[in-house]
Amino acid sequence: MSRPAAHRRASIADVARAAGVSVGTVSNVLNRPDRVLPGTRERVEAAIAELSFVRNGSARQLRAGTITTIGAVVLDIANPFFTDVARGIEERLDRDDYTLMVASSDDDPGREQRYLRLFEEHGVQGVIVVPATDDIEHLQAIRRRGTGVVLLDRPSPDPGISSVAVDDVRGGELAAQHLLEQGHTRIAFLNGPHTIRQCADRHEGVVKALAAAGLDPEAALTEITVTSLNAEGGEAAIRGLLESGDQPTAVFCVNDLVALGVLRTLRTENIAVPADMAVVGYDDVAFAAELSTPLTSVRQPTHELGLRAADLLLTAPDTAEHVMFQPTLVVRTSSARP
Amino acid sequence: MSRPAAHRRASIADVARAAGVSVGTVSNVLNRPDRVLPGTRERVEAAIAELSFVRNGSARQLRAGTITTIGAVVLDIANPFFTDVARGIEERLDRDDYTLMVASSDDDPGREQRYLRLFEEHGVQGVIVVPATDDIEHLQAIRRRGTGVVLLDRPSPDPGISSVAVDDVRGGELAAQHLLEQGHTRIAFLNGPHTIRQCADRHEGVVKALAAAGLDPEAALTEITVTSLNAEGGEAAIRGLLESGDQPTAVFCVNDLVALGVLRTLRTENIAVPADMAVVGYDDVAFAAELSTPLTSVRQPTHELGLRAADLLLTAPDTAEHVMFQPTLVVRTSSARP
DNA sequence: AGCCCACCGTGAAACGGTTCATAATGTAGC
DNA sequence: GCTACATTATGAACCGTTTCACGGTGGGCT
Incomplete structure (x- = not known):
């Protein structure tokens, strides 16, 4: 049923034949209609239809060589942080009638490379990448071959490659400082693997804050690696922590999805937030303020991040620029002093 | 600085020349390495590098003609519902080593068409579309030309075009029935435009439930059209309603993002939920259960939706199938009897 | 009338791969 | 030593566009 015609798709030559003109003329109708007499154009258009x-x-x-598409590879398409960034990218691209293709690497360097290769083989004008690993050699190679590259959400270790990022060391520091000010001295950090730059940086920021407060990071900090950076990952990680008997009084989560999983689990386990356990998230996603315990979170300018990345690609494809935004801490109930 | 070499990208002919073989051999190394002597292959690979x-x-x-990519066009890439569906699609495609490109139409039929054309021109094997309008003529045309098409989240009016959907009439009915059972007789429905099928269907379900309860839908129901289906849209709509003086006792929101905006606004306006106003959402996104007032919502099997849509495209590209899932109502505090 | 020019339309080259018929080479069997 | 055959490699045709040098036509001007 409904088997589509197996016919070869019509080509420009077929159209030319049907309209009684040459292929060049059909191409002109398609690309520079003003160079074709209205009568001819109509005949061609009729044939096309x-x-x-x-x-x-x-x-x-x-x-023709060119295409007005740019590709983006993000870590997790289900994370509102990345989709908010994508909205920012789209908004900027729209102004220049470019189109955006989004792919999700799922933190997997292999998938990231596959998608980047696909984009490059298809000649996109540029790629915006949130790299899944510290190693950006493949990105430098893409750049050398002439495709625009912007590193998103992570500063570029190579001055020749543009980046638009938020200071993650500062973000980690802000969160930790805040928890210290609330009197916490035993903090758990539910972080992603350090192969993801952002995670390593936030860890560095936390350690910095602890050291500045005169605490021994070894003793004051328990870092737990969350395997998948979403609510399920957060739930698994906090359960592991609770079972370990090691009891910090505060949890800093690498993103708000992880924090969501933590809050959910603490509630079912009847652990009061913030009385028994303070929680701080990262990203300040839309729902953070509306949770049962409004979530303290480190805010990043998502929209601007995307806007700026796209802008770099469109307006200065051949020069490298490095933009660094500063995060801010939004304090809410989840980390209030017990 | 860092201007990339303006050189033409290397072609297969360049590689052939460098390796001292013919272009055919290079192509064989790329596509059927076993047909090439190891020595030759190594020389070619060296040249490639x-x-x-x-x-x-x-x-x-x-x-070659073929490509193992499929395209998806969703209404809003920032809505967790659609990204959860996208994850389902990805999961299925991964099994067959296909790749997914996602684009967001933003409820705009023009954007939808632009992206679909882009996908079609680039020869994707199929497209998964959440249509922004009722008119699917352009999709039928794509199908006729030989590209696979699956309608997502909305039943197909054309038996020749596959669809994977959730019964939206039933979903609207579930929500309304529930509110009626809680004693509400004045209900506001913050809905999207009826040009979006899902919105029209949910409205139909609501009306059906009201009629079944012996109420006059005209009197019992206030439908407000939300212009952008997100938290900001919900906030604007509920503010409009509050200012109008027309005071229903319950609000049914077309999705959870809109509901989020409503809850946020009601809280700032000191209107108690559910005591002064009951709220029901749609989609049951991950954070619905964790909100300050846990949100009653109509759940859809997002992951399965995506899984199934991709499966249809991969396993039965030439036959049309129509899958209809049933929604379920998840009752939480936001709609508890006052 | 003759010249110049603007305007349309033509048709073939070029883009960079894949594919396939064919050539070249080696190897086994008699 | 010769044939038959398998294994590799070759190179030209082809995919469907865009582009561009060129030819034809007709109008305006001297």
């Missing part, structure tokens, strides 16, 4: 012709993008691009 | 050659996807596809 008749044959329901759709341009072959591969052939077009092969010959 | 040397020139940092990247295959031109357009040329490849132009000649």
Whole structure:
């Protein structure tokens, strides 16, 4: 049923034949209609409609060379932080009639590379990448081959490659400082793997704050690696912590999804927040303020992040720029002094 | 600074020249390495590395014809509902080593068409679309031209086009029935435009439930059209309602993001939920249970939705199938009897 | 009338791969 | 030593566009 016609798709030559013109003319109708007499144009347009012709993008691009698409590879498409950034990118691209293709690497360097290769092979004008590893050699290679590259949410170790980031060391520091000020001296950090730069940086910030307060990071900090950076990951991690008997009085979560899982688990385990356990998240996603215990979180300018990254790609594709935003701490109930 | 080499990208011919073989051999190394003597292969691979050659996807596809990519166009990439669905799609595609490109139409039929055209011109094997309008003629045309099409989150009016959906009439009915059972007789429905099928269907379900309860839908129901289906849209809509003086005792929101905006606004306006106003959402996103007033919501099997849609495209590209899931109501505090 | 120019339309080259018929080489069997 | 055959490598045709040098036509001007 409904098997589509197995016919070869109509080509420009078919259209030309049907309209009684040359292929060059059909191409002109498609790309520079003003150079074609209205009468001819109409005949061609009729033929296009008749044959329901759709341009072959591969052939077009092969010959013409350019395309107004840019690709983005984010760590997790289900994380509101990244989709908010994507909205920012889209907004900027829209202004120049560019289109955005989004792919999710799932923290997997292999997937990231696959998607980047796909984008590059298809000749996108640039890529915006939140790298899944510290190693950006493959990105430098892409850049050398002439495709624009912007590192997102992480500063570039290579001055030749643009980046738009938020100071993650400062973010970690802000969160830890705040918890220290609330009197906590035993803090758990539910962090992602240090192969993800942001995670390593936030850890560094936490350690810095602890040291500045005269505490021994070894003793005051328990870092737990969350395998998947979402609510399920947070739930698993906090359960592991609770069972370990090691009892800090505060939990700092690498993102708000993880914090969501933590809050959910603490509630079912009847551990009061913030009385028995303070919780701080990261990203300040839309729902953070509306949770049963409004969540203290480190805010990043998501929209601007995306806007700026896209802007770099469109307006200065050949020069490298490094933008660093500063995070801010939004204090709410989840970390109030017990 | 760091201006990339303006050189033309290396082509297969360059590689062939460098390795001292023919272009056919290079192509064989790339596509059927076993047909090439190890020695030759190594020389070619060395040349590839040397020139940092990247295959031109357009040329490849132009000649070879196929590509293992499928495209998805969703209404709003920032809505967790759609990204959860996307995760389901990805999971299924991964099993067959397909890749997914996601684009967001922003409820705009024009954007939707632009992205679909882009996908089609680039020869994706299929598209998964959450249509922004009732009119699916352009999708039927794509189908006729031989590209797979699956309608997502909305039943297909054309038996020849596959769809994977959740019964939205039933969903609206569930929500309304529940509110009626809680004793509400004046209900506001913060809905999206009826041009979006899901919105029209949910409205139909609400009306059905009211009628079944012997109420006059005209009198019992105030429908307010939310312009952007997110928290900001919800906030604007509920403020409009509050100012209008028209005071229902319950609000049914077309999705949880809108509900989030409503809850946020009611809290700042000191209107108690559910005592002064009951709230019901739709989608049962991850954070619904953890809100300050845990949100009653209509749950849809997001992951399965995506899984199934991708499966249809991969396993039965030439036959049309229609899958309809049933929603369930998850009752929480936000709609408890006052 | 003759010249110049603007305007349309033509058709073939080029883009960079894949594919396939064919050539070249080696190897086994008799 | 010769044939038959398997294994590799070759190179030209082809995919469907865009682009561009060129030819034809007709109008305006001297």
